[in-house]
Amino acid sequence: MQPATLCYLLRNERVLLIRKKRGLGKGKFVGPGGKVEDGETPIEAAVREVEEEICVAVNDPSKVGEFEFVFGDEPKMFVHVFRAETFSGEPRETVEANPRWFDFENVPYDEMWEDDRLWMPHLFSGETFSGRFRFDAEGDELLEHELETDIDCRT
Numbered sequence: 001m002q003p004a005t006l007c008y009l010l011r012n013e014r015v016l017l018i019r020k021k022r023g024l025g026k027g028k029f030v031g032p033g034g035k036v037e038d039g040e041t042p043i044e045a046a047v048r049e050v051e052e053e054i055c056v057a058v059n060d061p062s063k064v065g066e067f068e069f070v071f072g073d074e075p076k077m078f079v080h081v082f083r084a085e086t087f088s089g090e091p092r093e094t095v096e097a098n099p100r101w102f103d104f105e106n107v108p109y110d111e112m113w114e115d116d117r118l119w120m121p122h123l124f125s126g127e128t129f130s131g132r133f134r135f136d137a138e139g140d141e142l143l144e145h146e147l148e149t150d151i152d153c154r155t
């Protein structure tokens with residue numbers, strides 16, 4: 001399965017999301033992230049993607065979750081999820097992403113992947129989690145899900 005990352009920047013009860021301008025999930029609000037490249041660890045990939053997508057340098061992201069996404073019968077992505085409270089630089093728009101802060105209570109779930117509303121509250125409350133999400137073949141509709149919290153996230 002393709003390894004990938006998501007990295008959520010959190011500050012003052014707000015989360016930084018990007019409007020994704022290209023790639024899988026184009027047009028949706030997601031966390032900064034992307035595929036893990038050959039020779040990279042997931043944490044290195046998470047830091048690189050935040051820098052590339054919104055020009056922010058993240059210090060010490062901590063891993064908080066893991067997701068398996070299946071589209072139809074095809075395992076699609078294995079995603080390592082990180083959170084970061086310390087980072088430097090103002091988020092900037094790039095060719096890949098348009099960044100925006102949201103209060104935890106005002107996250108635009110209607111413009112996000114369907115699974116996000118199931119697990120983001122656990123991210124906000126500081127829990128760890130692991131999920132398996134099966135979408136239809138096009139990735140439009142969530143058909144099945146399993147979600148566990150309080151998992152061991154040591155890498």
Ligand SMILES: Nc1nc2c([nH]c(=O)n2[C@H]2C[C@H](O)[C@@H](COP(=O)(O)OP(=O)(O)OP(=O)(O)O)O2)c(=O)[nH]1
Pocket residue numbers: 004005006022023024025030031032033034035036069077079113114115116
């Ligand atoms: N929040 C959220 N993110 C998801 C879901 N499914 C899914 O693949 N993602 C994320 C994981 C990855 O960060 C990204 C998919 O990677 P991608 O192939 O689009 O990455 P990218 O456009 O940055 O491409 P690249 O630069 O790595 O080549 O989407 C989901 O259901 N919810």
